[in-house]
Amino acid sequence: MAIKTRMSGNEAVAHAIKQINPDVMPAFPITPSTEIPQFVASMIANGEIDTEFIPVESEHSAMSATMGASAAGARAITATSSCGLALMWEVLYVAASSRLPIVMALVNRGLTGPLNINAEHSDSMGARDSGWIQIYAENNQEVYDNFLQAHRIAEHKDVHLPVMICQDGFITSHAVENITLWEDEPIKKFVGEYEPEHYLLKEDESMAVGPYAVSNYCMEAKKAQAEAMVRAKQVILDVAKEFEEVTGQKYGFFEEYKLEDAEYAVVAIGSVCGTAKDAVDKLRAEGVKAGLLKVRVFRPFPGEEMAKALKHCKAIAIMDRSESYSGNGGPLGAELTSALYHEKVTAEVVNVMYGLSGRDVRVNDMEEVFGWLAEMAEGKRTFSQYPYLGLREA
C-alpha cells in the first residue's frame, strides 16, 4: 500500500535515502540542502539506517570522501547546493572520469555574485560538462522518484557514471506538498544491493584508481566516458519503465503537457513547469493551442527527441534559469536551439531568462511568454536579444 502524506522536497529525498540505506554519506551543510544531511544524521542517530555519515570540513572534501568511499566499494551519496557544488568542481570531473556511480542530491541555488540563497540553475548548469548525469524535478514527488531511480542508472554496467538529482531550492526543497511514498519492500527490491565488479577493498585483487594518463591514452578514456553517457539514455528509459511497473509513475526524458497539437510551446526545467501548466490550462480554455515540454533529463541531452516533439510548433520559448554570460542566452537555449536546427525545425524560437536568484514567476508571467509566441508566429514581434522575464524596469 502506497502512503499518501505531505512533506517537503528535502524530506522526500531523505525518505528515499532511508529506503535505499546507502553505505556512506559525506556532506557539508549549505542552504538550501542542509536539511538532507541533518535528516540523515538523525536517522543514523535513531538507528534507522546503517549509513556512515562523514561530517567533512568542506564540500571539496565531501566530494573527495564520497569518491574514496565509492572507489572502495561502498554505495556513496552526498548532497549540496550552489557554492558547495562550485567548491566540488574539480572532483566532480575526477569522480565522473573514474566512472564512480555516486548519487548526489543537488538543491539548486544560484552561484554567488551577489550572494543569494534562492532557486536558480547556475550551479548545476555550470557543472553540465563535468560528466554527471543530471535529472531534474518539478515537485517533491518527482525528486523522490528520481532519487529512487538514480542508483540503478549510475551503477548499470553500461553506464558507471555519477548522477545528480536536482530540485529547485526552497520552491521544491522546502515547500510542503502532497506526496505518495512507496512501500519499503518493493522499493528495496527495485533499488537492489550494490555489487560492484572491481573496487579497492576487493579481497582477492588490488586495483588502482586515478592514474596519470599521457596523451597516447587520455583521449580514448574520454571517448569511452562520452559513450557511456550516450548509453545512459536507454538505461534511463529502462529503469523508468521498471519503476513504473513498481509504482505506476511514468517517467521519460521529458514530459509533454498538451504538446501534441500545440502551436505555441514553452520548454522549461524544474518547478516553473507547475506554473507553466496552469498557464497552458488557462490558455487552452480560451482556445489558444498552448503546450509545455518539461525537461527531466538534461544530461545526457535528449536533443533529437525534444526537437522531434516540438517539430509541429509555430513558436517556441526556451526558458533558462541560468545566465551563461555569453551575451547569447542560457544553456538550455543554446543546446536546444542547436538540436532544433539539426532536426530542421523552422519554428520561431526565443530564449527567455527567468527566475534568477529566486525571482518569482507567476501564471500571468507565463501567459505573457505565450503572448510573445503568438506575436512571433504572426511576425508581429522579434527579439534582438534574449528577454528577461519579470525584470524590474526601475
Place this chain on the structure above:
Amino acid sequence: MEQQKFNFREIQERPDRLAPGHRMCAGCGGTIAVRNVLKALHPGDKAVIGNATGCLEVSTYMYPYTAYEDSYIHSAFENAGATLSGVETAFHVLKKKGKISSDYKFITFGGDGGTYDIGLQSLSGAMERGHDMVYVCYDNGAYMNTGVQRSSATPMYADTTTTPSGRASDGKPQMRKDLAVIMAAHNIPYVAQTTFIGNMKDLYVKSERAIYTPGPAFLNICAPCPRGWKYDTADIMEICRLAVETCYWPLFEVVEGKWILNYKPKKKLPLEDFLVKQGRFKHLFQKGNEHLLEAFQKETDKRWEELLQKCEA
C-alpha cells in the same frame, strides 16, 4: 599495539610494495620514503594507499602501469586526507555489513605542497575526525613536480624558482612552517618526524608505530630532492645526517600528547655544514651574506630549544 623487533635483514628482505620500474628520478627521497614506510606493513597485512597529486603520483601510476602492489587511489592535489577518509569509512561499513572480512591499513602520501599548503584543510579535517589512517608527508621543501617553487615548507633563504636569489633577493624571505607542531596540536594519538638515518631504523620504527596505532597518525619525513636542493645524488644519506646533526631536522615523536626526543647530537654541528652541501643555499656563502647565515642559525637554535623544552630533554 604489537610492535615487532627491528630485524634489519628480515625487513630488507620483505618484498617491495612499491615495485621498481616507476619513473621517479634516481636518488629521489620521496621514493625512499614510500618504500620504507610500506616495508613497515607486516607481511600479509592488506593496505589501501592514497596519494596527493605530485611527482610521486605521476611517476608511480602512469596509465596503464601501477607500481603499487596494494590497492591505490589518487584523486587530486589537495584532497588526499579526505579521499582516504572516505575509503576508511567505506571499510567500516562493508565490514559491519559482512561484505568483507579482511582488515586493511590506510596510508596516504603527499609532498609538502599537497600537505603543508593546498591540502592542509583536508588533512586537518581527516585527522580531527579521527579516521584510522596514516598521513605521510614526504617533505622535500618545495613544489618539485612543477619545477621547484617555494612552499611553506621551504627553508628560509632557499633559492627556488618563485623565490630566486639575486641582487635584490636573499631567496625565500620567510621561515619554514612547523607542520609537526600543528599536527600535534590536533591531539591525535601519534605524530612523528624522521628522515633517512643509518639503517633506516628510525623511519621503520615510526612507520610501524604510525600504521599500527589505532586512530589518525601523521609522519613528516625529510625527503631530499637532488634536483631542487642541488646536490650530488649519491650524497642523500649525508645530507640527511647533517640535517639531523645540525638540529635543522630533529627526530622526535609525540605519543598521546607526550613529546619524545629520539636523538640528541653529542655535539651539535653548525647549520652551515648542512647548507654548504646544497646549491640552493650557494648565495649564503658569498661575501657580505654572513648575517643571513647567522639569522638562519639563530632561528634553528630557537626551534631546537623549544623542542627540548617540549620534550623536557
